[in-house]
Amino acid sequence: MKPVKWGVLGAANFAKEFMARAIHAAEGAEFAAIATSDAKKAEPFQAFAPNLKVYTDYDALLADPEIEAVYIPLPNHLHVDWTVKALEAGKHVLCEKPIAMEEGEFDRLIAARDASGKLAAEAYMIVHHPQFIRAKQLVQSGVIGDLTLVDTVFSYNNAADVENIRNRPETGGGALPDIGVYIFGSARFVTGEEPTAIAHSQITRENGVDVFTQMTAEFPSFAYRGVISMRMAPRQYITFHGTKGHLTLTAPFNAGVYDVAELTLETTAGRQMERWPSANHYVLQVQNFCRSVREGTAYPCPLEFSRGTQRMIDMTISAADGA
Structure with missing residues (x-):
């Protein structure tokens, strides 16, 4: 090629x-x-x-x-x-x-x-990472039974970096644009479902940008709970909890930087773990993009997918502001 x-x-x-x-x-x-x-x-x-x-x-x-x-x-x-x-x-x-x-x-x-x-x-590099491809396969296979709850957190603290574009409203800053895409898009990617309603949304703002959000949402077959912050110590995970087991990714969004990509599956049959210490989702993203350009293969994250994530962000902001 x-x-x-x-x-x-x-x-x-x-x-x-x-x-x-x-x-x-x-x-x-x-x-x-x-x-x-x-x-x-x-x-x-x-x-x-x-x-x-x-x-x-x-x-x-x-x-x-x-x-x-x-x-x-x-x-x-x-x-x-x-x-x-x-x-x-x-x-x-x-x-x-x-x-x-x-x-x-x-x-x-x-x-x-x-x-x-x-x-x-x-x-949106995470959908190219083998941990998310595997999580999608497992959740949709029914190994954890009927999905009941998706629970996810992504936080870091950049309060001291006041000139950071994430802390400036004029450059489109805020935690929701920066990392809300991860907690929302990952749940949509793995489950293939879209939110039907935001049940609760609370947003804290500083100097015109959102720095903390906690929210809950309703999807057709499960409940969703999400927290993001630019004012908390670094933490990230996503858990898919079903009637027969649960699956957790402990470094879902900055794999290889925050920690090694690791998937843990616990069911009545026991506990199993899979790890991807060397996978680079940035490289995999570029390779997939190039294959789509050269060979016409379907790209894993088209604009229509990204639009759905932005819709969920907009819904969360509207629910918090009472719009």
């Missing part, structure tokens, strides 16, 4: 530490260009990709006919506009989450994707 040539719009730290390296490492991909307003910011990228083209203008990178796909790690409020611009320039697009800030913006994204004939997707 001919490698897909990638460009990155912006020299974000996350791109430098994770996604640009994943593109460089992925089979079927070539990290070929980066655009940044300051060429010095490209130097850490050139350290592991010495043949990298460097542009000091985003539009110049999009005009490069050799670049087939772009990864967009820009601040949240810029995601929709630059995704559309990249599609209109004839590029495939993988945009960092959240790709949009409200459900209605997906109309524009999907229209631009369809008009371009290119692949556009949110960089």
